[in-house]
Amino acid sequence: MASGSLVSFLNIPEDSHFSMQNLPYGVFRPTPEQQPRPGVAIGEYVLDLSALARAGLFHGPVLKGSDCFLQPSLNAFMAMGKPAWKEARGTIQKLLSVDEPALRDNAELQKSALLPMSQVQLMLPAVIGDYTDFFTSKYHTMNCGIIFRGPESPLPPNWLHLPVAYHGRASSVVISGTDLHRPRGQKRPVGKPTPGFGPSAKLDFELEMAMLVGPGNELGTSVSVDDAADHIFGLVLMNDWSARDIQAWEYQPLGPFLGKSFGTTVSPWIVTLEALQPFTCEAPVQDPPPLPYLTGKSCRTYDIPLEVALKPAGEDKSSVVCKSNFKHLYWTIEQQLAHHTINGCNLRPGDLLGSGTISGPEPESFGSLLELSWDGKNPLKLGNNISRTFVEDGDEVILTACCQGDGYKVGFGTCSGKILPAIS
């Protein structure tokens, strides 16, 4: 099936993140009573893939007869791999194009399959079996090293040799728009010999992107760096909320735990690597050169401009507090995935692999308040006489990402969350 014209019969606003070139996948339900189902974002609509599948419109060789779009999550479609993804994209692009009558001229199908995005409930797009968080921005790593451990050798000895990562908590990954309570926990104020207990006083965001795994690998096998892209379904925005005071007290020697596990917010729309293809760019030079298992034939990444805005309670407007870019990351997503499996660890479709905080070289590109306020020493001025060192109750944090193509955008929408007061 040819992919057809990239002009849609729908009116897609020029500044929409969800162009014909994008077609990101998500899961939604039209009403709270209905079953969750896969969909694609197009302009201001959600295209219901279960409705198209029921109408028999996926009739290519790979998807014909498949129930992957009749599932309440995208895991089955993710597991099918690139041939299925390519065929689905072609079919959807054609069905939405101005030249194709099947959906354009079928008012009844449009009514059931094209729903205003503002009226549906967006949900987690996948059942996340495991969530891993990497630590792949050199700028973020060095900033954290200086803040937590001092200016001597802020980069850990292993950092330039492997993409450092830790296991995160899968149960508390939530969809954009979910309010979260400020966590309580143990923390030890500087200079005090014993810890106290209470709501976190250093609640932070972390600007991240995360990949969702497509086909997995069997336990005991590894995915090579050159094959890794075939195992990546796409990317989302992610806010790895972090309670710095809880984290600082608990994380030695086994890493972050309760300072992170109270909630991690992801954006609803998974932008595929195919949609991101026009926005590839050279990855940073890696010196020293990595070991062979981390050395691919090419070493490319994506130019994805990122922004974080903070909207205090009661304010009409949000203030941009960070402008960064995905291309600042030192390790590529292919290297991350290859490293994750080199010991035989099995990945499963739908697994979430976060990039780590995406800080760039300039102070305004730092991807967390820890860095932006330098652990609270330099409060950020937000306008309207408001300033912030860390996140306060009622604050909403909004991440966005958008690639600018030639006359179109490939965007991620937003990843937002509001912090409610701690429960006492």
Add this chain to the structure above:
Amino acid sequence: MASGSLVSFLNIPEDSHFSMQNLPYGVFRPTPEQQPRPGVAIGEYVLDLSALARAGLFHGPVLKGSDCFLQPSLNAFMAMGKPAWKEARGTIQKLLSVDEPALRDNAELQKSALLPMSQVQLMLPAVIGDYTDFFTSKYHTMNCGIIFRGPESPLPPNWLHLPVAYHGRASSVVISGTDLHRPRGQKRPVGKPTPGFGPSAKLDFELEMAMLVGPGNELGTSVSVDDAADHIFGLVLMNDWSARDIQAWEYQPLGPFLGKSFGTTVSPWIVTLEALQPFTCEAPVQDPPPLPYLTGKSCRTYDIPLEVALKPAGEDKSSVVCKSNFKHLYWTIEQQLAHHTINGCNLRPGDLLGSGTISGPEPESFGSLLELSWDGKNPLKLGNNISRTFVEDGDEVILTACCQGDGYKVGFGTCSGKILPAIS
């Protein structure tokens, strides 16, 4: 329903781990073609709970009409909580008792519901949404501190104030009897400036027990230490396989990752807290006293003798390398669960919470080869002129645990795994 006589119509060998007082839950399939289903271990048999449920034998107020035993995992039963667990135990104990004709005198039902354990395939008892590993033996923590960081202050500053833990990898948790390949990875030999790559040369076991979560808690809520036991379904044995060379190089600053995620083995039978009730004992005195959220009305643990045996390839007999006890742990399982949720982190039924390596005070009670061979400096003599510093290819590691009651045992069976050579 009364629980009936604790004498069964079945012949239960006196040294069986699976007495009428035990009745641990697992999941099995009679043949590889059949669906997995819940069962209970009794003597040398597995009692098929789906067969009993289909025969209408769970007719108490909680379980009547429930499909919890028609599921391929125990998660639904775990989620139902103590009233369901108590009712099921009473029903099963009665059905197996010598005084009760329903199963005793029904040859056809016996044929379908009582299967020789040696002939069925035991499987993971639950879908594990998240796996957490604690670090609650003071002896293990101090041994690791001395080996990895030197004899000065081997206990991290936070250790006596909270049960330290990290997130583990859920996808690679496997059932006892699953062979695992030796992992490959990066490691940096002592004194070398740069890392190398290859199979782990310091492959180790960790003797642990793990709880499986019953009813979970909603994101944003916490479980108090006094309520925690109601959220714990039971315990299994766990071998947290660890590649010490990979771990040592990667774990700073974010904790263990590939040094652990290649495999974690659990025993198939979940022994309930009710079955363990006769084996409670005082927990160690905690000094300094923990914060109020970790201070329960009582502070009890379980006296569970533990053993690790190693069986080299080609040898007929295994050698016991460690004798320890669950009661050596400093933090109780109730404290672990309360701490895990104090920040609002949601637990789900079937979550796996490992205790950490269970080392006792005596050298022969150390729960890992890292400690037993003191990082390879003191090879263990196994007899037959065989010695070990770490696990070698072909070695099988077998964990066992068994409580001795008055004329009966409440045991965990075994948790075993064999190491195959690395894949090249």
